[in-house]
Amino acid sequence: MGTEVNDESRWKAWTDNMVKLKINGQEVEIHRESTILDAAKSIGVTIPTLCYIDGLEAYGGCRMCVVEVEGVSRLQTACTTKVNEGMVVVTESDEITKTRKAMLEFLLINHPLDCHVCDKAGECLLQDQVARFGASEGRFAERKRRHRENMDDPFIVRNMQRCILCTRCTRMCDEGQGAYAISVTGRGAHSYIETFSHDKYDCEYCGNCLTVCPVGAIMSRLHRHNYRPWYVEKEIETVCGFCGVGCTTFIQMRASAIIRTIPKIGTGLNKGLLCVRGRFGYDYIESEARLKTPLIRKNGVLEPATWDEAIEYITAALKDIKSKHSAAAIGALASGMCSNEDNYMLQKLIRFVIGSNNIDSTARLSYAPAKTYIERIFGPGATANAIADIEKSDGIFVAGGDPTAINPVLGVQIRSAWRQGAKVVVSGQPGGLRSVINYYLSSVPKHEETVLSTIVTGLAEVKGFSGANPFIEQKIKALRQPCEPELKATAVMLEDMEEAIDDLSRLKRPVVVIGPTLMHSGVPSKKLFLVAAIAYLIDAKIFLLSKKPNFRGLLDMGCVPDAIAGGAPVTPGQLKLKTGVTLTLPEQKGQKGMNIFEMLDGALEGSLKALYVMGENPVFNLPDREKTRRALSALDLLIVQDIFMNETARLAHVVLPAAAWSEKDGTMTNLEGRIQFLRKGSSVSAGKSEWRVIADIAKALGMNETYSDSKEVWQEITQVSALHLRAEYEEIKDGGLMWPYGSVQSECVAADFVVEGLDQLPKVHKACVEEPGTLPLKLPYKLILLPERSLFHSGSTTRQSKAILKVAPEPFLAINPEEAARCGLHSEDSVRVTTDKGSVEVKLKIVRDCPDGAAILSNTFENVSFNALLGYAVDPVLGAMVYTDNEVQIEKV
Amino acid sequence: MNKIILRNIENPNSHCIEEYIKAGGYKALERAVNEMTPRDIIDDINRSGLRGRGGAGFSTGLKWQFASLDPKFPRYIICNADEGEPGTFKDRVILERNPHQMIEGMVISAYALQSIRGYIYLRAEYPHVEKILNDAIEEAYENGFLGNDIMSKHFRFNLSVHRGAGAYICGEETSLINSLEGKRGEPRVKPPFPVNAGAWSKPTIVNNVETYANITYIVETAPRTYKLLGTKDSPGTKLFCVSGAVNKPGVYELPLGTPLREIIYNHCGGIRGGRALKGVIPGGLSTPILTPEHLDCHMDYVGLVQHGSMLGSGAIMVFDDTMCIVKIYERAMRFFEHESCGKCTPCREGTGWMRTILGRIEDGMAEMEDLDTLEDVANNVVAKTFCPLGDGAAHVLLAAMKHYRTEFEYHVKHKKCEAADPSQKWGQK
Secondary structure, eight states, X not given: OHHHHHHHHHHHHHHHTEEEEEETTEEEEEETTOBHHHHHHHTTOOOOOSSOOTTSOOOOOSOOSEEEETTOSSOEETTTOBOOTTXXXXXXXXXXXXXXHHHHHHHHHTXXXXXXXXXXXXXXXXXXXXXXXXXXXXXXXXXOOOOOXXXXXXXXXXXXXXXXXXXXXXXXXXXXXXXXXXXXXXXXXXXXXXXXXXXXXXXXXXXXXXXXXXXXXXXXXXXXXXXXXXXXXXXXXXXXXXXTTXXXXXXXXXXXXXXXXXXXXXXXXXXXXXXXXXXXXXXXXXXXXXXXXXXXXETTEEXXXXXXXXXXXXXXXXXXXXXXSOGGGEEEEOXXXXXXXXXXXXXXXXXXXXXXXXXXXXXXXXXXXXXXXXXXXXXXTTTOOOTHHHHHOSEEEEESXXXXXXXXXXXXXXXXXXXXXXXXXXXXXXXXXXXXXXXXXXXXTTOHHHHHHHHHHHHHHHHOOOSSOHHHHHHHHTOOOOOHHHHHHHTOOHHHHHHHHHHHHTOSSEEEEEOGGGGGSSOHHHXXXXXXXXXXHHTOEEEEOOSSTTHHHHHHTTOBTTBOTTSOBOOSEEEEOTTSOEEEEOOOGGGSOOOHHHHHHHHHHTSOOEEEEEXXXXXXXXXXXXXXXXXXXXXXXXXXXXXXXXXXXXXXXXXXXXXXXGGOOEEEEOTTOEEEEEOOOOXXXXXXXXXXXXXXXXXXXXXXOOOSSHHHHHHHHHHHOSTTTTOOGGGOOTTOEETTTTSOOOOOOOOOOOOTTTTOOOOOOHHHHHSTTOOOOOSSOEEEEEEOOOSSOOTTTGGGOHHHHHHSOSOEEEEOHHHHHHHTOOTTOEEEEEETTEEEEEEEEEOTTSOTTEEEEOOSOSSSOHHHHOEEEEOTTTOOEEEESOEEEEEEO | XXXXXXXXXXXXXXXXXXXXXXXXXXXXXXXXXXXXXXXXXXXXXXXXXXXXXXXXXXXXXXXXXHHHHOOOSSOEEXXXXXXXXXXXXXXXXXXXXXXXXXXXXXXXXXXXXXXXXXXXXXXXXXXXXXXXXXXXXXXXXXXXXXXXXXXXXXXXXXXXXXEOOSOGXXXXXXXXXXXXXXXXXXXXXXXXXXXXXXXXXXXXXXXXXXXXXXXXXXXXXXXXXXXXXXXXXXXXXXXXXXXXXXXXXXXXXXXXTEEHHIIIIIISOSBGGGOOEEEEEOSSTTXXXXXXXXXXXXXXXXXXXXXXXXXXXXXXXXXETTSOHHHHHHHHHHHHHHHOOSOSHHHHHHXXXXXXXXXXHHTTOOOHHHHHHHHHHHHHHTTTSSSHHHHHHHHHHHHHHHHTHXXXXXXXXXXXXXXXXTTSTTOOO
């Protein structure tokens, strides 16, 4: 009853703000904050526009959208004029037609009309409008404005002769992307769009300015003279395959090749924004390095084979190992790059066909343990929040990584919220948030806990306890307030922390963003608990950054050692599906399988004999590369299913070419828990969908079910997984299906959890107290090595993208200017980085944002990579991977 | 003579605070702070009928009233000293010779609107004025007329000078605010108006230098006294800056409503060299030109509109018969083209196009149909631009073409200027 009244009053408030007006004689009722253009749109009246674009502030510059308003002598621009009660609007009249014609004539006088060589021709808004509303002949007989075509940038060509100065690009850059990389410069007709860095763009290369340019003024250099709108034979709406955000993107195909991937303004959760990887990075699909045929190792050499041979080989070897050892000697690694169907099928093969629970993925390094931990504290669904809420939030706490690099479009929402007045508090590397930070609370390495503890105890004091979750409250109460020397050692000002606490405590719609770095150092459970405590005290929505597009999906699909699809525990028994299929859960010692770390140890010890690696490169993606290499080499059977011959595939006994992102159908679950369709663009590929190959293997091993397409796989998932019970294929419409997928959201039951070292804080070295902010100087001076979270690269796929390599071509080591001065190093120096695990030579970059006492090393390239130099340990409480041996020595070569 | 702004102009040290105080300065502020409530001041300004002296002639009292009704704080007080209208140099005289009267007006406004921060947006071309203003502001601080405890009344107002970068468009209030905020100087969408969402989206009033100087006088005396000057619709005096072909060009403070003929022939001593008058631009370059028939018009907000022009900034430019209208407007259009910010299509492209056609007419390279094109282009610009800049540019050209059509046609037909044609009686150019 209460809610009804509430709804009614809200409805009344809304209707009170409604006004009625007439457009072309038709009555419209619309909210009073709307413009005439909105009102016209709502009744299907089209008003031509050029500078207007949905989602950006109206500009009113092009003067195309003029309309007549009764009682107003001048024509009014529909995009900027707010509606009024009783307004009478006419959108078509002789004067309006004449004005539109005149505006187009004006626009063309300085436009080169080089449509025959302009790639935009055919989808040029100016061209379309001139054809519809323009004069058939021009009268301009004077000289046109001239601009040199700017080819200084690897991605973006600026042809300022064509520019009509609608400023869609600068508004997109400022308001949409929040990058502030371009601006209008010059006066009057001599104005043009210029980058602040002048020649090359020094920006995030999101390319969103390309999307909005209505003419051929800002164009993609990668598509120069090889893209024409009429080349597009097929356009497929799909979900981007680069990170956990899951942006909606459109693949434009010509024959079997991708011509472009583009977003569309207003579509998807990204509302038409993309990042550099999503827009330009897709060309790895057409890389020469793609695997073209299955390979089988014969006499130590991988040799081409047919699919039948490969499947026969795999089945025989798996049967052999199962009979010689046991099913528990077989394991698999699932992939965050693959679809739900792929991951489900792999899980089915390992768990229900072979009978082993040994399945895991690199989500284990941080995403999976963090998600499990957070859900244990707050209940399931704690991390399933809509990304759109970030933009609407009034305060964001970011810990453990730069969202604008890991999940760029999510990061953009933070900047957008900040522009609307939200407070941004950052603990960790600021990266792309650097210009929007209200409180920068990053401590020197190893002292993050102290800062977080201060915030939690401070917030607890201000906000008090609600009693909603006794477990977490009891642990917050047990926290020790950091003492002065401990605070000093963090190099964060106490006043900053106090002000941040003050602001955080006042938030109404707060958001907490947790990145992977939080879990990779120190005591991960303590740090994650502290961030969770902040979220609890201010009642924030939690977002867990996900590097790979389907980390969440693979967890839901049961690619974990201790749960089947949907999260049910792996209790031995039988699962009877509606279709009559019976699935048998394996009986394994300890009732749960080995995780990724245990599998590697198992391989070294001899308890694991076979590993199926799907779309993953553990040799590259795990630290302690030598150990991983040794472990994988010790296996009797290593099956690698991938699109490239990577470091792991080189060790394999069988290599299976896989279908790339654009070559398969299926579903993906993004970090919000939204299921979206992945759709096939290209049909021609040497590889096959992972799930299909796995199904073939499973069939050869005795599986009865057959599947004709990925939809049938999904149907089985909805029967196996309790979570997806109602997630029928038909329910996943455009915009995706959000968690909890039509099921009733179970009551949030919080459970007790373990925190390591609750009352302990990082030890303070004497030198830190005497001179705050400095690390104890040991000779030779050592820095803490951190991995680069690159905006441009995502693991080993993007190093096959020629486009991405143009802007981020080589590995580097970054340190801040103070550290550089301390070590006597200069930008572009060749330096040698040495750890206990090895050493590499790399170019030095000086970056202001690097934390004190730390060095950041690329983690993308084959020869120089972060993971090769470090060791790791597994956190006993969280189960996350913690870097060890990360103190490095840097010397000039 | 009833001078209210140039009262002490004869005093060579009129810009110094001692001289200003000696002549009764800062009495208005004292009166405002001690005897009046903010509401009283706004009411008085409203009652005085004061209209903005920047050009548009909007009621100052009404503007303040709107700002005072907006509950948002802080509020900003801005003085528009970006005197960019060609032919205008009146604010310069106030800034150089009587800056305290303007500052006092600003402090009174701040008191009336409970603002704590003010800016004087000074045009880039007045570098020497910056020093004068800064000195005056410093003097005002020293004497307790500015600062955190003005006249020991716990009333706080801080004021500083912000230099523009040389754009005409920044005289338009929303562009000025953009520029002040550090953004590109181009006009903003209105509404919201600056009184509700101006500088940093807070209520902001932007008034002209001369307006603030008037405010001091109104508060010092009374609205009734003020209304004795000028006409019913346009009370007060106005600084007229007369330039061009007159014997005594300069700044004249005269009551509003003074006939144009009286200004040119009595105050300014008639046309230079006893020549014939060709035309007068009455209120700055962006007001339409008047012909000798209009000489009897009254120089006020209403009188000029009746004759198809506007009072504008009060910059009277006088042209005699040796001057070429095509050349004048070619030069004017060059200015508007250069000063167009480029935001809206018709102004950005139209001003340049009109300038090139005018150039061809001037150079004898035009055909008869070019005149029609020019007129049509100007008509396509009028009332279609984002702000008054392009609108004004086209408007004044249309007026000139209407009044001096024959001269334009002569140019096209004879490929030379009528005024410079030796066969004509007016002689050499």
